[in-house]
Amino acid sequence: MAVIIITIFAFEAFLIIFVNSFYINNIKDILLKQAISAGNFYHDYISTQSTDINYQELAISLAQSSNAEVQITDKTGKLLADSLWNYESTKIDTPDIKVALTGQTEVWQGYTGMPPEAVFSLSYPLKTRAGITGAVRYITSLTDVKRVIGNITKILLAAGIAILFVIALIGLFLSRTIVNPVKKLIEQTEEIAAGDYTIRLTKKYDDEIGALSDTMNHMLEEINKNDRLKNEFISSISHELRTPLTAINGWSITLRRPEMEDKESIDHGLDIIEKESSRLSSLLEELLDFSKLSSGKITLHLEPLNINDTVTSIKDQMIPRAQRQNIEILMDLEQGIKNIKADPDRLKQVLINILDNSLKFTEKGGRIYIRTETTDRGIIVQIRDTGIGIDSSVLPVAKKKFCKGNQKGAGSGIGLAICEEIVLLHGGKLNIESELQKGTEVSVFLPFNDAVTNC
């Protein structure tokens, strides 16, 4: 507002000064023309007359062709004639007359008379062939000009105040729509920064600040969701850890009992302890992997690799389990498939995870198909099962960490998240398609090129 006030009034002051000087210059031009013609007339005719000059008559006749009062002085500044018979002072000593008596034209602006009246005067030297003999002075009242300028000033002031009023209104409106919402946003974000994620930012208008509130609300929802997932994850991990530990603990106590002499029971107990501890260590392995992946600390050891060999060795590894579950694994491997550059251990981990899921979520008598194929840019491994499938509400997030279905057998929900991270590190893509009660198909695409982010 201060800047606007200063600008408006500076502009108005400039305008008033300009109008004032325009009027004064106009008057000066008119009077100058009249004074020049009076000076010429005096030089060419009057000063050549042999008889005494009647200055009073001359002043009156000059005043007839002008709106101004005309005075004539001698070369000392003494008043010889005044067209209005105004002989209050006999000697004129305003600066314009003094300059005119030295031979130059001069103007003066000031106050004369009682009551004082604003006047403008122009003095012009009167010359004969012998030199300067006096001066003619044209005087005009500035009362009318001052009145016009006064009126213009009033109009400009009124316009300035009106503009200020409009700007103040706009300012008020802007402060309501911008400044106030921003202040509110700052208050609320401070509360969020203090740890309250239940807050939702209020959206007042559908503008950029409104969009910012929406984005922040979305961010808060994501934070809450992640928080929930983390808590769920911790509780499910605690559960996963507790089950084998309970078995190990229980069997250690049982085995200590003196009545435990039967070799078969001891072997059974030790078997369980061994199985459960290896389950524990693989779970911890997974968690460690996951945390390394989350912090981007995994390094790939790339080497040329024939995917068919990898797939076959994993299938052999999984066959006993599949047989136990009465599930058939069928393979359709492309002959002479091209080598790719990949980390064999990590790739095995991916394929084992996917196959593990298929075995977990396929009922007895089901089938698992493994297929390899070459495309223009890389190879594809497809693992399809005839299992229970993934619900359409879970499918889009199945690859996310901690996401697990409600089915029996669901683990900690990080298997696919790890798989996807590893495939992405290879510059590839992992895709899942599934239909409930029909089956699931997981495709892993691995490129030939070296578009690997980390090796």
Ligand SMILES: Nc1ncnc2c1ncn2[C@@H]1O[C@H](COP(=O)(O)OP(=O)(O)OP(=O)(O)O)[C@@H](O)[C@H]1O
């Ligand atoms: N072949 C499949 N058939 C049916 N559901 C599947 C299949 N693969 C994955 N899912 C669903 O996706 C979820 C996420 O799979 P993911 O491998 O990430 O976790 P998990 O197998 O439950 O646990 P983890 O692999 O960590 O032991 C599973 O819980 C399951 O609901």
Ligand SMILES: [Mg+2]
């Ligand atoms: Mg899994």
